[in-house]
Amino acid sequence: MSNQEKLCERLELLRAEHRDLDDAIVALSQRSLPDMIQLARLKKKKLQLRDDIIRIESVLLPDIIA
Numbered sequence: 244m245s246n247q248e249k250l251c252e253r254l255e256l257l258r259a260e261h262r263d264l265d266d267a268i269v270a271l272s273q274r275s276l277p278d279m280i281q282l283a284r285l286k287k288k289k290l291q292l293r294d295d296i297i298r299i300e301s302v303l304l305p306d307i308i309a
Contacts, residue, residue, distance in 0.1 A: 264289045
C-alpha cells in the first residue's frame with residue numbers, strides 16, 4: 244500500500260469521525276440541560292479533526308501556483 248493510499252484511507256476515517264462528532268454535538272446541544280463541558284470538549288476535538296483533514300488534503304492536493 245502506497246503512502247498516498249494510506250493518506251486517503253486516513254482521510255476517510257477522519258471525515259467519518261468528524262461527521263460522528265457533529266451528530267453527537269447536535270444531539271447533546273438539543274438536550275434540555277446540555278453538559279457544556281462535554282460539549283466544549285467535543286467541539287475542540289472536532290476542530291482538531293478538521294485541522295488534521297485539512298493537513299492531509301494539502302499533502303494529497305498541493306496548492307500549485309501557476
